[in-house]
Amino acid sequence: MKDLRIGIIGVGTMGADHAERVARKISGARLVAVSDPDTDRAAAVAAPLGDVRVIGDPLALIGAPDVDAVIIASPGFAHAEQLAACLEHGKPTLCEKPLTMDTESSLRVVEAEHKLGRPLIQVGFMRRFDPEYAALKRLLDSGELGRPLLLHNVHRNKTSAPHFRSEMIVRDSLVHEVDVTRWLFGEEITRVTVHAPKPTGLVADGVLDPQFAVFELANGALADVEVFVNFQVGYEVRCEAVGERGSATIGLGVDVLTRSAGHWGGAVPEDYRTRFATAYDVEVQRWADAAARGGIDGPTAWDGYAAAAVCTAGLESLAEGRPVAVELARRDEVLG
Numbered sequence: 001m002k003d004l005r006i007g008i009i010g011v012g013t014m015g016a017d018h019a020e021r022v023a024r025k026i027s028g029a030r031l032v033a034v035s036d037p038d039t040d041r042a043a044a045v046a047a048p049l050g051d052v053r054v055i056g057d058p059l060a061l062i063g064a065p066d067v068d069a070v071i072i073a074s075p076g077f078a079h080a081e082q083l084a085a086c087l088e089h090g091k092p093t094l095c096e097k098p099l100t101m102d103t104e105s106s107l108r109v110v111e112a113e114h115k116l117g118r119p120l121i122q123v124g125f126m127r128r129f130d131p132e133y134a135a136l137k138r139l140l141d142s143g144e145l146g147r148p149l150l151l152h153n154v155h156r157n158k159t160s161a162p163h164f165r166s167e168m169i170v171r172d173s174l175v176h177e178v179d180v181t182r183w184l185f186g187e188e189i190t191r192v193t194v195h196a197p198k199p200t201g202l203v204a205d206g207v208l209d210p211q212f213a214v215f216e217l218a219n220g221a222l223a224d225v226e227v228f229v230n231f232q233v234g235y236e237v238r239c240e241a242v243g244e245r246g247s248a249t250i251g252l253g254v255d256v257l258t259r260s261a262g263h264w265g266g267a268v269p270e271d272y273r274t275r276f277a278t279a280y281d282v283e284v285q286r287w288a289d290a291a292a293r294g295g296i297d298g299p300t301a302w303d304g305y306a307a308a309a310v311c312t313a314g315l316e317s318l319a320e321g322r323p324v325a326v327e328l329a330r331r332d333e334v335l336g
């Protein structure tokens with residue numbers, strides 16, 4: 001079988017990481033093109049990776065006949081237009097989260113894909129491919145812990161860019177826990193409350209960081225999330241599920257404990273590229289295998305839309321200081 005020819009749009013932090021992954025690690029696939037408005041950056045990413053074209057216009061990359069499948073790693077605000085083009089050209093697409101930046105445009109993506117009659121869009125909720133999250137999912141599904149009752153999540157980044165304001169903390173960071181909660185518990189989130197304590201003094205005025213969210217699920221379960229994107233120390237993502245007959249915790253980072261220089265303990269990863277390296281590898285390999293067959297193998301456009309709807313409610317809650325019901329279209333009405 002011929003290699004799947006992949007083009008990547010947006011080669012900043014995440015896109016460059018995916019470019020290297022596709023070029024060096026993913027079997028049955030080849031990186032053939034990258035696109036970024038910062039063409040110098042695109043050229044610098046492409047140069048060490050072999051025969052990779054730089055295409056200035058992302059829509060031209062999507063339409064290029066020698067690009068079989070697309071990875072979108074541009075900022076969230078650019079996803080809606082680029083996803084529409086991928087659907088128009090019938091190209092299997094791995095779109096980094098968030099699907100889009102609002103509920104309405106996410107629903108339009110779901111509807112446009114549905115009209116094509118086959119799933120083409122996979123959303124980059126990579127935690128589903130992380131070995132620890134996957135083990136937790138299997139444990140919960142096995143019933144060993146009884147009915148899941150509670151999920152406690154911690155999501156901390158070392159620092160975030162100045163443009164990363166309160167809305168981004170919800171739509172770009174908290175969105176991971178929205179997906180993890182829906183996926184682990186297999187239920188929709190129906191109501192959201194996002195609280196913000198007095199912010200850390202280490203962010204610009206007006207940025208609500210950290211935030212503390214509570215998700216109410218359709219089956220009566222509850223999830224809480226601390227999201228703190230300027231924690232200073234490093235990258236920490238933890239999660240504990242509590243069921244009727246036990247609990248399970250992942251993300252403790254305890255696999256290598258060292259004693260040196262008068263301390264003992266483990267390392268704190270710098271960012272998501274280290275902590276979730278395996279998850280990204282598995283995600284992209286499984287997506288590439290599925291894309292070669294013309295489809296997807298992971299979180300769907302519907303998952304991206306459902307997460308966007310929860311984030312919209314979360315932002316309203318953050319602004320108004322009260323719980324907000326999630327407005328989600330009926331799945332059977334949208335997807336038939």
Ligand SMILES: NC(=O)c1ccc[n+]([C@@H]2O[C@H](COP(=O)([O-])OP(=O)(O)OC[C@H]3O[C@@H](n4cnc5c(N)ncnc54)[C@H](O)[C@@H]3O)[C@@H](O)[C@H]2O)c1
Nearest residue numbers: 010011012013014015036038073074075076078096097098
């Ligand atoms: N799954 C994860 O863990 C993870 C981690 C980081 C980022 N992300 C997601 O990846 C995406 C990119 O984030 P990032 O941190 O790499 O951002 P970044 O700012 O580092 O890079 C974005 C790149 O996109 C380019 N760009 C800007 N506008 C564009 C457009 N209209 N079309 C194409 N390219 C454009 C920029 O020049 C830049 O090179 C976002 O959706 C983000 O949420 C996901």
Ligand SMILES: O[C@H]1[C@H](O)[C@@H](O)[C@H](O)[C@@H](O)[C@H]1O
Nearest residue numbers: 156157172173174176229272
């Ligand atoms: O875009 C990134 C990415 O999604 C990371 O996985 C998350 O930890 C960050 O908070 C977010 O800014």
